Amino acid sequence: MSEDVKEAYYEAMSEGKYDRKPTLIAKYDSVRLFWEDDIMRHFMRPYLYPLITEKQPNLERLRILDMGCGGGDGYDLLMNTKGKDPGVYEHRVQLIPQDILGHYCGFDNNPQLIESARKTYSDNEKLSFEIRDFSDGLPLNEGEASYDIYFTSFGTLSHLNSKQVVKLLADIAKHCGKYALLICDWLGRYSYEWQTLWQLKDDESQFIDYVISYLYPPDKRPRRKLDSFPLRLVSRREILEDVEAARKASGVKIAIKDIFDHSIFVGRHMDTGEFNPHCQPIRRVVNALHADNIRTDLERLVINYHPKAGFTFLNQFYDRLQMAWNAVVRYTIALLASYDMDTDEFREEPEIPGHYPEVLRNSMMMIRRLMKGTAWLRTGDPRANIIEPQLGYALRALELGMQEGLGTGHGIVAIMEIRK
Secondary structure, eight states: OOHHHHHHHHHHHHTTTTOSSOOSSSTTOHHIIIIIHHHHHHHHHHHHHHHHHHHTTTTOOEEEEEETOTTTHHHHHHHTOBOSSOOSSOSOOBSSOGGGEEEEEEEESOHHHHHHHHHHTTTOTTEEEEEOOOTTSOOOOTTOOOOSEEEOOTTGGGGSOHHHHHHHHHHHHHHSOSEEEEEEEEEETTOGGGGGGOOSOOSSOEEEEEEOGGGSOGGGGGGSOOOEEEEEEEOHHHHHHHHHHHHHHHTSOEEEEEEEEEOSSOOGGGTTOSSOTTOOOHHHHHHHHTSTTOOOOGGGGOOOOOOOTTOHHHHHHHHHHHHHHHHHHHHHHHHHHHEETTTTEESSOOOOOTTSOHHHHHHHHHHHHHHHHHTTOOSSOHIIIIIHHHHHHHHHHHHHHHOOSSSOSSEEEEEEEEEO
């Protein structure tokens, strides 16, 4: 991590932007907590589950290495992954119980972030946080045992170029035991947030001068020059190429099990518009859906995607997602307008077309059932505190069900397995 990167993060930390409290503008906003983290968990769960179920009967403990751990968010992300289809009765639903965790090691080369992680998790002796740099491969202490999970999150590997990523993955492949799960995260090359940076030729590495301006209120952004630092943008193709190069370099098979996008239309820089003037502050409006006792102007959720010439396949994807997104929003608005508080019935129910994709129909039907079951409540504010948060989850379901893992989200994640 360069000095510019460290200074940018340190400035945000010193102003409280990394405090662990959900707000409309902060690192831990509602989209981060209820959208991004949960989408990561959704895709990780099928691969974590067999690993855990194999460890428990054999009385083996799990070892996790979090590379570029920052303030230790990866620990919460992994340990709060729910088990498979928990029922409504259970209250302990974590997939990874504390008693199966043997050791979690997080490393980063930013001393301020490591110090923050140590303070946050000082009461857990199974966790350690160390200052290490992975720009020249996997940094290991002498005699350090292998891990079951090698993990990165929230664009960590975008700090590295292709050659560095290949070296890191090859080192992991050689260091791990008979089986290991790799979860790696980059910035998506084709996020709508930086549409102006899309290139017709994608055969060369591409970096963005990234700014963490999204942590500041809009009225303060133009008044200050924030430090920027380079981050690599990647697509599915580049991930496949880097993994294949690591396989050849290590002589160990690295099997890609899944590649997925997260934060499509709700990425951090949707609100700033710094890399695409057509961006709407959709993330901020989705955050408002989860605010207690505050009703949101749902018209502000309607997306107006601007296509870019020469990118037909991307424009088609975004247009489909935009139409599905707007259909859910407008359907919700129509139901709210039609609900009669005197009769607790809809005066008129808009139709759900049968030709819509299943994920879209399911989202719309969920909103209808929810509204029928809760809109009649006279305690609290059912629209603000029940219906609007569930609308946020319905929109999240569209991202889960319609994405293609192309690099169209703020982040793109690859889940890999190594078996020897």
